[in-house]
Amino acid sequence: MPTIKENLFHWELLVNGPTASPYEGYKFIIDVDFPEQFPFKFPLIKFRTPIYHPNIKEGLICQEMLGEKEWLPNKKVQEIIDTVLGMLAHPDISSAINIEAANQVKEGTFFNIAREKAAKEAIK
Numbered sequence: 001m002p003t004i005k006e007n008l009f010h011w012e013l014l015v016n017g018p019t020a021s022p023y024e025g026y027k028f029i030i031d032v033d034f035p036e037q038f039p040f041k042f043p044l045i046k047f048r049t050p051i052y053h054p055n056i057k058e059g060l061i062c063q064e065m066l067g068e069k070e071w072l073p074n075k076k077v078q079e080i081i082d083t084v085l086g087m088l089a090h091p092d093i094s095s096a097i098n099i100e101a102a103n104q105v106k107e108g109t110f111f112n113i114a115r116e117k118a119a120k121e122a123i124k
Contacts (some may be wrong), residue, residue, distance in 0.1 A: 001098050006121040007113075008034075008103070009033065009035075009036075009038075010028075010031065010032070010033050010034070011031070011034075011077075012029055012031060012032075012037065013029065013031075013081065014027055014028070014029055014030075014034060014123075015027065015028050015030055015084075016022065016086065017029055017088065017122070018085050018088050018089040018115065019089075020089060020091040022090050022110075022112075022114035022115040023051070023088055023118050023122065024117055025114075025124070026119075026121045026122035026123060026124060027049075027122060027123040027124075028047055028048075028049040028051055028122055028123065029047070029048040029049045029123070030045060030046065030048065030049075030081070030084070030096040031044075031045070031046045031047075031048050032044070032045055032049055032077060033046075037072040038079050039074075039075075040073050041071075042063075042066075042071040043077065043080070044070045045061055045066060045080055045081075046059045046060055046061065046062050046124040047059040047060075048059070048122060049121065050117070050122075051076070051088075051117075051118070051121070052098070052101055052113065052117040052118070053087075053088065053098060053101055053114065053115045054091040054092070054093050054096040054097070054098050054099075054101040054102040054105055054110070055087050055091060055092060055095055055096060055097060055098070056098060057098045057106045060089075060097070061084060062095045062096075062097050064095055065087055065092060066083055066084070067078055067079075067080070067081065067083065067106040079095060091105055091110070093106065098115075099112070103111075108114070
């Protein structure tokens with residue numbers, strides 16, 4: 001669950017890498033920034049911990065995959081986080097923003113490379 005400090009419009013989430021993914025056994029910090037218009041406007045979700053993935057580049061997650069266009073005020077942030085965790089376990093190369101990682105998925109080398117990078121950059 002989010003840690004609330006002084007700014008209620010900024011959450012810091014610590015999430016576990018999903019089982020059977022290259023991120024299993026590692027933890028990642030995700031920042032959630034809520035706009036003033038929330039819940040009517042989609043929050044910005046970004047990995048603070050470096051992560052290597054076809055649908056993530058420089059911490060930014062493909063907004064289309066998160067459902068930004070389908071966002072409704074009655075949706076919960078937990079739904080977005082569940083989508084992120086599902087995406088980590090099952091990359092979608094059709095919505096890739098990290099082309100190098102997407103090519104590695106096609107070549108079958110992605111899992112090992114992502115695992116090596118997680119071992120160096122993620123929280124153990």
